[in-house]
Amino acid sequence: xxxxxxxxxxxxxxxxxxxxxxxxxxxxxxxxxxxxxxxxxxxxxxxxxxxxxxxxxxxxxxxxxxxxxxxxxxxxxxxxxxxxxxxxxxxxxxxxxxxxxxxxxxxxxxxxxxxxxxxxxxxx
Numbered sequence: 001x002x003x004x005x006x007x008x009x010x011x012x013x014x015x016x017x018x019x020x021x022x023x024x025x026x027x028x029x030x031x032x033x034x035x036x037x038x039x040x041x042x043x044x045x046x047x048x049x050x051x052x053x054x055x056x057x058x059x060x061x062x063x064x065x066x067x068x069x070x071x072x073x074x075x076x077x078x079x080x081x082x083x084x085x086x087x088x089x090x091x092x093x094x095x096x097x098x099x100x101x102x103x104x105x106x107x108x109x110x111x112x113x114x115x116x117x118x119x120x121x122x123x124x
Contacts, residue, residue: 033055049074064078079102079105081106
């Protein structure tokens with residue numbers, strides 16, 4: 001299946017999402033913020049980056065811009081539970097910055113599976 005780089009500052013959320021992705025047959029690497037995601041991606045490219053938007057250190061929007069500025073063709077799924085700004089507004093901005101799809105937190109396993117089907121090439 002696919003190699004996925006999961007980026008989120010919430011360790012328990014990352015753990016839960018990682019288990020779901022592994023059960024779906026994917027290989028998952030984790031990053032706690034955008035800076036770590038960029039470093040890990042350069043060392044081991046992924047087929048998909050799942051990027052939380054609100055994180056300390058380097059946040060998701062800035063990291064999505066970095067991927068696109070460097071013309072990295074990886075698919076990016078932006079995720080957010082919001083914060084001071086409504087999650088849907090943040091996710092709209094993420095798409096403008098180059099995210100290929102977006103999901104508001106919390107999302108169901110079915111919504112995640114649908115997004116993965118849209119973003120990842122079909123495998124045999």
